[in-house]
Amino acid sequence: xxxxxxxxxxxxxxxxxxxxxxxxxxxxxxxxxxxxxxxxxxxxxxxxxxxxxxxxxxxxxxxxxxxxxxxxxxxxxxxxxxxxxxxxxxxxxxxxxxxxxxxxxxxxxxxxxxxxxxxxxxxxxxxxxxxxxxxxxxxxxxxxxxxxxxxxxxxxxxxxxxxxxxxxxxxxxxxxxxxxxxxxxxxxxxxxxxxxxxxxxxxxxxxxxxxxxxxxxxxxxxxxxxxxxxxxxxxxxxxxxxxxxxxxxxxxxxxxxxxxxxxxxxxxxxxxxxxxxxxxxxxxxxxxxxxxxxxxxx
Amino acid sequence: xxxxxxxxxxxxxxxxxxxxxxxxxxxxxxxxxxxxxxxxxxxxxxxxxxxxxxxxxxxxxxxxxxxxxxxxxxxxxxxxxxxxxxxxxxxxxxxxxxxxxxxxxxxxxxxxxxxxxxxxxxxxxxxxxxxxxxxxxxxxxxxxxxxxxxxxxxxxxxxxxxxxxxxxxxxxxxxxxxxxxxxxxxxxxxxxxxxxxxxxxxxxxxxxxxxxxxxxxxxxxxxxxxxxxxxxxxxxxxxxxxxxxxxxxxxxxxxxxxxxxxxxxxxxxxxxxxxxxxxxxxxxxxxxxxxxxxxxxxxxxxxxxxxxxxxxxxxxxxxxxxxxxxxxxxxxxxxxxxxxxxxxxxxxxxxxxxxxxxxxxxxxxxxxxxxxxxxxxxxxxxxxxxxxxxxxxxxxxxxxxxxxxxxxxxxxxxxxxxxxxxxxxxxxxxxxxxxxxxxxxxxxxxxxxxxxxxxxxxxxxxxxxxxxxxxxxxxxxxxxxxxxxxxxxxxxxxxxxxxxxxxxxxxxxxxxxxxxxxxxxxxxxxxxxxxxxxxxxxxxxxxxxxxxxxxxxxxxxxxxxxxxxxxxx
Ligand SMILES: Cc1cc2nc3c(=O)[nH]c(=O)nc-3n(C[C@H](O)[C@H](O)[C@H](O)COP(=O)(O)OP(=O)(O)OC[C@H]3O[C@@H](n4cnc5c(N)ncnc54)[C@H](O)[C@@H]3O)c2cc1C
Numbered sequence: 001x002x003x004x005x006x007x008x009x010x011x012x013x014x015x016x017x018x019x020x021x022x023x024x025x026x027x028x029x030x031x032x033x034x035x036x037x038x039x040x041x042x043x044x045x046x047x048x049x050x051x052x053x054x055x056x057x058x059x060x061x062x063x064x065x066x067x068x069x070x071x072x073x074x075x076x077x078x079x080x081x082x083x084x085x086x087x088x089x090x091x092x093x094x095x096x097x098x099x100x101x102x103x104x105x106x107x108x109x110x111x112x113x114x115x116x117x118x119x120x121x122x123x124x125x126x127x128x129x130x131x132x133x134x135x136x137x138x139x140x141x142x143x144x145x146x147x148x149x150x151x152x153x154x155x156x157x158x159x160x161x162x163x164x165x166x167x168x169x170x171x172x173x174x175x176x177x178x179x180x181x182x183x184x185x186x187x188x189x190x191x192x193x194x195x196x197x198x199x200x201x202x203x204x205x206x207x208x209x210x211x212x213x214x215x216x217x218x219x220x221x222x223x224x225x226x227x228x229x230x231x232x233x234x235x236x237x238x239x240x241x242x243x244x245x246x247x248x249x250x251x252x253x254x255x256x257x258x259x260x261x262x263x264x265x266x267x268x269x270x271x272x273x274x275x276x277x278x279x280x281x282x283x284x285x286x287x288x289x290x291x292x293x294x295x296x297x298x
Numbered sequence: 299x300x301x302x303x304x305x306x307x308x309x310x311x312x313x314x315x316x317x318x319x320x321x322x323x324x325x326x327x328x329x330x331x332x333x334x335x336x337x338x339x340x341x342x343x344x345x346x347x348x349x350x351x352x353x354x355x356x357x358x359x360x361x362x363x364x365x366x367x368x369x370x371x372x373x374x375x376x377x378x379x380x381x382x383x384x385x386x387x388x389x390x391x392x393x394x395x396x397x398x399x400x401x402x403x404x405x406x407x408x409x410x411x412x413x414x415x416x417x418x419x420x421x422x423x424x425x426x427x428x429x430x431x432x433x434x435x436x437x438x439x440x441x442x443x444x445x446x447x448x449x450x451x452x453x454x455x456x457x458x459x460x461x462x463x464x465x466x467x468x469x470x471x472x473x474x475x476x477x478x479x480x481x482x483x484x485x486x487x488x489x490x491x492x493x494x495x496x497x498x499x500x501x502x503x504x505x506x507x508x509x510x511x512x513x514x515x516x517x518x519x520x521x522x523x524x525x526x527x528x529x530x531x532x533x534x535x536x537x538x539x540x541x542x543x544x545x546x547x548x549x550x551x552x553x554x555x556x557x558x559x560x561x562x563x564x565x566x567x568x569x570x571x572x573x574x575x576x577x578x579x580x581x582x583x584x585x586x587x588x589x590x591x592x593x594x595x596x597x598x599x600x601x602x603x604x605x606x607x608x609x610x611x612x613x614x615x616x617x618x619x620x621x622x623x624x625x626x627x628x629x630x631x632x633x634x635x636x637x638x639x640x641x642x643x644x645x646x647x648x649x650x651x652x653x654x655x656x657x658x659x660x661x662x663x664x665x666x667x668x669x670x671x672x673x674x675x676x677x678x679x680x681x682x683x684x685x686x687x688x689x690x691x692x693x694x695x696x697x698x699x700x701x702x703x704x705x706x707x708x709x710x711x712x713x714x715x716x717x718x719x720x721x722x723x724x725x726x727x728x729x730x731x732x733x734x735x736x737x738x739x740x741x742x743x744x745x746x747x748x749x750x751x752x753x754x755x756x757x758x759x760x761x762x763x764x765x766x767x768x769x770x771x772x773x774x775x776x777x778x779x780x781x782x783x784x785x786x787x788x789x790x791x792x793x794x795x796x797x798x799x800x801x802x803x804x805x806x807x808x809x810x811x812x813x814x815x816x817x818x819x820x821x822x823x824x825x826x827x828x829x830x831x832x833x834x835x836x837x838x839x840x841x842x843x844x845x846x847x848x849x850x851x852x853x854x855x856x857x858x859x860x861x862x863x864x865x866x867x
Contacts, residue, residue: 020759022635054720055725057720061724065723086393087390098391155664158719165699168697175853195690196690196694198686198693198718200686201686201689202686202689203687204373204376215347215369216345218376233685235661235730238372238523238684240513241533241774242663243508243522245522246464246504249867265467270477275458275503277455277456281481283481287425287426293674294674294675294771294775297771297772
């Protein structure tokens, strides 16, 4: 990488023993509170980029489409979830055997943000006003945020996404238990902060009293009134069934379909949806004139 | 109590393991099935993710539809977390595997394996993929009787039409494709899915004014409420064996238990294969070592034959960790049906014209009920998803960055890439007027693709699998052509906006890592280790043409069970 002193490799050293502490090389030394605050600010910036508040959608789609992930505290759950995601399996120790990755993920995003800036691929100038604008009343004071916020949180929303996009080209070195280092593609980070943020947000997650409870003790009302994203997608909640059967596709003479015609699929009535089902044909087959559309190279 | 000796030990109770167990037990053999994950819907484990529960189950009386109803909540996020490959204990995370890019491997643990996620599509391989592509040492005709046996056990039948299938069929017909009505497909065309899901009660016809509560026995069969990826326990109230979706826990586990010769031991992760060298050079399998995932205790069990059915990632991993003879093809040649997603967005008024309703409502009907076949390229299938899974599978990942980074002015799609931010919210706001098509390509086995292990990079079960996948030019071209066909079908159906994900490699279907002809012989016995058989999708010699692999994996497992009896009993 030219003109860039950020290393492409960052070491996530997961010393998963003894409760799972993690150190990140290339990261300014700091107290664990500093790490926690940095992680929180960074995850807030992630959620703000992936599932933003969108006042611009009020006129076209309606007021229910305005709030984003921060309105439902998605960032807090995403941190918990990231930290419980993988087990390297220290036997007998339950959840403390999980490898907490939220803080290293935040650090990796700062590296990606620095690379974006070094390459000059950002469209907007970074600014500490951005993490400050995501502050909530009960939060740390503004000066703490100024001090701790990383480069990623200072980028504009689009530039944050661009930075995430650089991660597929990264290799991470992970050291799960034994001290042996191996590489994992940092695409994992992008998957976590984009893919997982999306699946959690649009799923039933918000509707639980407490998702971290044992499964048999979780309560879920299955009501769009309790799930912001369901109101935004129009998903009505889970159902035991729908009377949605239109019939079976078939032809007038073939074995598929049968009974009354419900509708015609093509203009000349050659393909129909019928009331009853038919069956597939156990046909003779001949593959002798098969040709490879795209043969594999020699 | 699990005995110390059996005729056969089967590693894994996933899609294929229970088929082998049933066939071997029918032949009178005593069978132990060791499964890494939990056993849902079984009275010995009333809270399978919270308490270790009982030890093993050998009676059909243990199965409970009521418990399955309780445990399979159909809530998508919760269920995916319950089912994805990891220890049963809900406090512990998934097992980590290395996979390239921002793609992922989707595999389940638990009795039923990845068929707990699967959407019940049960087509046969394309005959040409077996007979003409040069990978298989046996003929398609050899498989046909086993397909018939499996299809009968799984009650495979044409899938029902709801709004989303009707929309797809209209698009495919308008694009000039023919309707296919056969099981052995040699030409391109569209079809209803041959699904291993009982057809819905006719009371559920849109014209029949049903207003009941979709409970068994008032309704039998599928209730058209999606949810197959989340386990599908419908119809609610039905006994275990009367659940509509014939995943292997429903279709093959009950008949296996009914023989009285099968014991299933969940929460048992096999970590080693024991061998002995009696005569000549080749070692013979004599048993396995397994680890209780709750207590960590290890046990050994002996057997006349060992059958590996841990799936196409874990079977080669176990081989490598067990220090069996080196064979370059163990773990190599993996195919994943290199896939993609093409999405159509529709205007309400246009839908009203074609469907008579102004929404598609993808959450109604079966998840995947319509398909397009193209031997030589692969297949397309319609997909209905709940919004969370739809977001991650359809929009959450891309090999070409975010939509705003891609110029699509000359492309057959209006947008391409990963969606996030305002664009994501705008698109998901159209959830009820969206039709998603999954592109599934006939990728070919390449030696570079597959599973390796590195000593020292391990979890509690040994060195973890490091998975590599790089498609060839041919694989990419097959996928591109299918994506173009999908876009055209969506346009013909009236889509006002077409979006292509350009998904990164994502492994929903994983096969061919212990290929017949390379690692195992035509009876699926390892060339290098006697009495060691493979009865899961890793034994497939290629990607079976890009069609859903489970019918073929199960047919082959049934055939392998017969060969085992012929050779050793
Ligand atoms: C969302 C989704 C939808 C799908 N839909 C379809 C579909 O409609 N049609 C279709 O044909 N296919 C479908 N598939 C794919 C299909 O589910 C798999 O191809 C099939 O289940 C593979 O069967 P298998 O026996 O090879 O492996 P699996 O079903 O993965 O079974 C392997 C089993 O072995 C256990 N195991 C692993 N390691 C060990 C060990 N060391 N010791 C003990 N046990 C172990 C696992 O826990 C698991 O239960 C789908 C997959 C996904 C993810």
